[in-house]
Amino acid sequence: xxxxxxxxxxxxxSGAIYALIAVGIVSVYKATKVVNFAHGYLIMxxxxxxxxxxxxxxxQEWAPSWLASWEPVWLVEMKEGLPMFSPMGAVLDWVQNVxxxxxxxxxxxxxxxxxxxxxxxxxxxxxxxxxxFAMIMVTVGLISIMSGAASIIxxxxxxxxxxxAPNAPVRFELFGSTIxxxxxxxxxxxxxxxxxxxxxxxxxxxxxxVAIRATAEDQxxxxxxxxxxxxxxxxxxxxxxTTGAIAGAILATRNGIxxxxxxxxxxxxxxVLMGGLDxxxxxxxxxxxxxxxxxxxxxxxxxxxxxxxxxxxxxxVLLIRPHGLFGSKEVERI
Amino acid sequence: MxxxxxxxxxxxAATTAVVGTPMILKAQPSEYVLGASLPLxxxxxxxxxxxxxxxxxxxxxxxxxxxxxxxPIRFVTEDSGYVPQNALANYQRALATEGNAMIGYFxxxxxxxxxxxxxxxxxxxxxxxxxxxxxxxxxxxxHPYQYMSGPSYQSQFDILLENIAAEGGxxxxxxxxxxxxxxxxxxxxxxxxxRLGIEVVLEEATKPQGADIPTHxxxxxxxxxxxxxxxxxxxxxxxxxxxxxxxFGLPTKFKGTFWGMEKIIADRITKEAGPFLAGYEGVMxxxxxxxxxxxxxxxxxxxxxxxxxxxxxxxxxxxxxAIQTMCGLEIAMKAFRDTAEAGLELTADNIAxxxxxxxxxxxxxxxxxxxxxxxxSIRTGRVYEYDTESGLFNPKSDWLTV
Numbered sequence: 023x024x025x026x027x028x029x030x031x032x033x034x035x036s037g038a039i040y041a042l043i044a045v046g047i048v049s050v051y052k053a054t055k056v057v058n059f060a061h062g063y064l065i066m067x068x069x070x071x072x073x074x075x076x077x078x079x080x081x082q083e084w085a086p087s088w089l090a091s092w093e094p095v096w097l098v099e100m101k102e103g104l105p106m107f108s109p110m111g112a113v114l115d116w117v118q119n120v121x122x123x124x125x126x127x128x129x130x131x132x133x134x135x136x137x138x139x140x141x142x143x144x145x146x147x148x149x150x151x152x153x154x155f156a157m158i159m160v161t162v163g164l165i166s167i168m169s170g171a172a173s174i175i176x177x178x179x180x181x182x183x184x185x186x187a188p189n190a191p192v193r194f195e196l197f198g199s200t201i202x203x204x205x206x207x208x209x210x211x212x213x214x215x216x217x218x219x220x221x222x223x224x225x226x227x228x229x230x231x232v233a234i235r236a237t238a239e240d241q242x243x244x245x246x247x248x249x250x251x252x253x254x255x256x257x258x259x260x261x262x263x264t265t266g267a268i269a270g271a272i273l274a275t276r277n278g279i280x281x282x283x284x285x286x287x288x289x290x291x292x293x294v295l296m297g298g299l300d301x302x303x304x305x306x307x308x309x310x311x312x313x314x315x316x317x318x319x320x321x322x323x324x325x326x327x328x329x330x331x332x333x334x335x336x337x338x339v340l341l342i343r344p345h346g347l348f349g350s351k352e353v354e355r356i
Numbered sequence: 357m358x359x360x361x362x363x364x365x366x367x368x369a370a371t372t373a374v375v376g377t378p379m380i381l382k383a384q385p386s387e388y389v390l391g392a393s394l395p396l397x398x399x400x401x402x403x404x405x406x407x408x409x410x411x412x413x414x415x416x417x418x419x420x421x422x423x424x425x426x427x428p429i430r431f432v433t434e435d436s437g438y439v440p441q442n443a444l445a446n447y448q449r450a451l452a453t454e455g456n457a458m459i460g461y462f463x464x465x466x467x468x469x470x471x472x473x474x475x476x477x478x479x480x481x482x483x484x485x486x487x488x489x490x491x492x493x494x495x496x497x498x499h500p501y502q503y504m505s506g507p508s509y510q511s512q513f514d515i516l517l518e519n520i521a522a523e524g525g526x527x528x529x530x531x532x533x534x535x536x537x538x539x540x541x542x543x544x545x546x547x548x549x550x551r552l553g554i555e556v557v558l559e560e561a562t563k564p565q566g567a568d569i570p571t572h573x574x575x576x577x578x579x580x581x582x583x584x585x586x587x588x589x590x591x592x593x594x595x596x597x598x599x600x601x602x603x604f605g606l607p608t609k610f611k612g613t614f615w616g617m618e619k620i621i622a623d624r625i626t627k628e629a630g631p632f633l634a635g636y637e638g639v640m641x642x643x644x645x646x647x648x649x650x651x652x653x654x655x656x657x658x659x660x661x662x663x664x665x666x667x668x669x670x671x672x673x674x675x676x677x678a679i680q681t682m683c684g685l686e687i688a689m690k691a692f693r694d695t696a697e698a699g700l701e702l703t704a705d706n707i708a709x710x711x712x713x714x715x716x717x718x719x720x721x722x723x724x725x726x727x728x729x730x731x732x733s734i735r736t737g738r739v740y741e742y743d744t745e746s747g748l749f750n751p752k753s754d755w756l757t758v
Contacts, residue, residue: 025578032571077628107602107632115630169397178401180591180621182628191603202577202604204570273566278592282399282565320571325534325561328568 024199029321030314035207037313038214039276042269043290044297044305045221046262051299052225052238053258054146056157060164062287064138064263067168068270070176071133073183073279076119076126092121109190112205116188123184130267138263142256150252169284180280186210186271210272217265222302230257238300296336298349308347312336385457388429388702390688391450392462395438399565402591403677404464406620407487408433409670410678413660414685424689425696436464443468444475451480458482459702460688462681466490466536469502476501481704483691483711485684487677489614490540494733496712501704503711504733505684506641507758509541509587511735512613514548514758515639519739520583520611521552522753529558529581529608531572531597538564538588541613545585557581567593573600576608586612595625595633602632612638617740618676619644623747631744637752641737642683642722644749645674651721657682683722687729690714724755 043065050058058064080090097117104111116123141164149157187209194201225231236244237254245251273283290309297308312332320328345351392411395404411431419428432450436443443463450458459482463469466488476482484502486493491508493499507515520528530545532538542559549556558579562572576584576597584601586594594616601608617638625633648654657674665671674682691711692702700706716726727734736757740749 028574029571032568032574035570036568107605107630112603173397173401178397178405180402181624182595184628189603191605202570202574204600204603207570276569276596277566278595280399280565280591281397281401282592285399286566317568317571320568321575324559325563328561329534329563 023197024195024201025321027196028199028201029317031201031203033314033317034310035203035211035313036316037310038211038218039269039272040290040293040313041218041306041309042214042265042272043286044294044309045218045302046266046269047287047291047294048297048300048302048305049221049234049258049261049265051294053234053254054157055154055238056146056161057291057299058161058262059158059291060161060168060287061262061266062290063165063168063172063284064134064141064266065270065273065287066172066281066284067137068130068134068263068267069183069274069279069283070172070270071130071267072126072271072274073176073181074126074133075129076122076183077181079129080122080125089121089125091118093118112190113188116185119184123186126183127186127268127271130271131264134263134267134270135260138259138266139256142259146255146259147252150255165284169281172281172284176279178281180278182278183271183274185275186213206275210275213268213272217268218302218306221261221265222306225302230254234258292333292336294346296339296346298346300350301346301348304346304348308336308339386427387457388424388427388692389450389454389458390429390431390460390462390685391447391454391458392431392433393436393443393446393464393468394433395464396435398437398439400438400464400590403487403675404435404438406670406675407678407681409665410674410681410685413657413664414682416664417656417660418685418689424692424702427696429689429692432458436468438465440465440467440471444471447472447475451482459692459704459707460484462486462684462688463488466493466540469493469499473499473502476704483688483704483707485688487680487684489733490536491544492540494731496708496732499732501708502732503684503687503729505680505687506614506733507639507735507737508733509537509613510544511733511758512639512641512737513541513545513585513587515737515739515756516585516611516613517545517548517552517554518756518758519637519639519753520554525554525583525609527555527557527580527582529560529576529579529584530556531558531560531562531576531584531586533564533567533588533593534561535564535588537615538562541587558584562593562597564588565592567596569593569596569600572597573604573606576601577604577606581608584608584610586610586616588615590615591621595621595629598636599625599629599632610636611739612636614639614641614676614680617749619673619747619749620675622742622749626744626747633742634744636742637739638749639737640676640740640749641734642676642679643724644676644740645679646748648721653686653720653722656720679722683719686719686722687711687714690717 047061101114145160185206187206189206192203233249233254293308293312297305315332316328319331411433415431423429434446461482461484463486469486469488481501489509491510493502494504494508546556598610617640622633691707694710695706714729718726723736738755739753741752742749
């Protein structure tokens with residue numbers, strides 16, 4: 023039972039990250055009906071921006087030394103004599119990095135929001151009123167542009183970034199087994215859940231959320247009711263970019279920085295389809311379910327099956343419910 | 357003139373020489389070409405971009421030495437994005453463009469080697485090296501024109517397992533990416549472990565990128581393995597696995613194969629995450645670039661790098677990935693030159709025969725001593741240990757041949 027809990031928690035932690043990635047795809051789809059195939063690359067940009075502001079800039083000669091490593095006397099004294107890889111050591115290492123982590127997150131949020139805004143204004147808005155298919159194809163083209171641009175700006179060098187939260191090990195006894203978790207993963211999960219919950223509440227209870235829902239329902243009617251549809255488009259892209267920046271930063275802390283980060287978006291597309299392209303709740307449940315299924319399959323059947331089993335489940339769901347678990351059925355007037 | 361048997365033979369030989377020489381001259385191009393596909397973009401672009409400058413260095417070095425029997429050699433490199441189909445298209449394009457002048461090709465993955473292998477027939481056959489150490493390729497009967505510039509992954513596993521046995525190890529875990537690259541030596545490794553009396557307590561496949569580290573570390577902890585061999589990773593997953601295990605407090609000793617042995621990556625991890633790679637060991641077929649006292653060829657590379665890559669990080673350090681490529685090019689050049697010196701035409705068959713027969717060859721320091729091609733591979737390597745203080749991989753064993 024203890025082991026079951028261990029792997030279930032591991033799965034939930036992965037699922038939360040999937041949900042955070044998926045939320046950007048759903049936001050853009052809800053507002054614009056465009057499936058953004060380039061979302062993974064938007065996340066990759068977020069990761070690179072976090073790297074730029076948390077590693078490259080603090081490492082420059084002209085940058086203040088406290089930005090690269092904050093070392094007040096009390097911190098240095100506390101670190102002295104601590105054994106290697108001790109939990110307290112991990113927390114103090116993180117404290118030392120706090121200025122550049124904050125700088126990195128703020129920088130990534132702003133820079134990625136600007137990128138999202140530029141994409142929306144220069145590539146998407148001119149296509150408003152055109153076929154949705156054309157807009158989707160633009161996002162496919164965007165993949166090449168963004169991966170090429172990232173190679174030019176940051177090169178293809180692999181590198182590593184500081185954890186957003188202290189990565190101290192967390193151990194506790196449950197059902198006779200020792201459960202072991204990584205502190206940073208727990209905080210990442212918490213961040214993902216808070217962001218996800220915040221977006222759901224925003225869509226349900228704020229004016230902007232109502233505008234997004236109205237636009238998703240019918241753009242022409244929303245227009246006629248005085249809703250600025252272009253603004254809704256713009257907000258959706260900014261929302262996707264900023265959540266993408268956080269998802270990118272978290273992915274970079276787990277996997278390091280490399281151009282392969284862009285590929286994560288594709289695996290999450292299946293989860294989005296399973297949950298329903300226009301349903302935040304559906305996508306959240308699908309992400310959690312896939313995360314847990316992956317961890318359980320890995321535990322019981324091994325890695326060769328772990329990538330297959332959850333996606334067989336996705337297929338099964340789509341066969342029974344083509345619009346996903348909570349997706350809206352499209353009704354077309356003939 | 358009286359025609360007897362001697363004068364008839366002499367006249368026939370002279371006529372053949374006069375008529376035949378222009379044909380031979382016509383067949384020999386003004387320059388030879390060696391094509392290459394590199395992952396300059398895509399998931400392994402980090403490695404591809406570090407390897408690309410090696411071709412510039414090789415072109416300068418080989419041509420300064422007189423090319424192939426006086427004929428210069430030119431390298432044509434193209435991006436594959438680490439997609440085997442792109443590498444195949446690049447190969448076909450180079451063949452169509454360069455024709456008989458192209459005498460060899462260098463591919464960037466096992467997938468590309470396997471995809472191009474069926475094309476290597478008759479007129480289209482070319483000698484072919486790559487970045488791959490896939491065991492399947494080390495077979496002259498099935499892959500007569502393809503070769504490997506070091507030990508196959510199976511041989512690397514043998515070296516590591518023998519090293520574990522020598523240390524008295526009794527249990528080992530295999531953690532590998534669920535790719536062809538990762539799975540390659542697993543079955544063979546199990547057989548070797550059994551032969552050496554080492555129990556394989558865990559076989560764990562992971563995603564090649566973005567693996568679920570807590571789950572894998574939990575399984576490693578449950579297995580109680582004394583040693584863990586990591587296979588099928590380049591820049592990611594393996595450092596996170598080791599970091600996770602250290603935070604978990606596991607005493608497991610980690611070992612890796614060639615692609616997990618690059619100083620640049622190990623240094624970056626140490627700088628960002630601390631010294632958790634302390635004690636990490638792995639098998640390297642070649643000397644590291646800083647160990648060039650007994651490696652005259654490395655000294656030549658170093659002098660050229662200073663001149664050609666001044667002001668860049670490549671000025672002082674050649675990555676292990678670039679060294680592997682240079683070794684592959686050196687093997688090809690040796691076979692080309694041996695063929696030309698024997699007065700044979702540079703066909704794939706002639707070159708392949710010379711390459712297969714390379715024996716007791718002094719590479720100028722790549723390996724611990726003279727090497728011999730066996731099954732189109734060089735089955736030599738050495739175990740190194742990473743020192744987080746100095747940032748160097750230090751030898752942990754003698755040169756081992758399996």
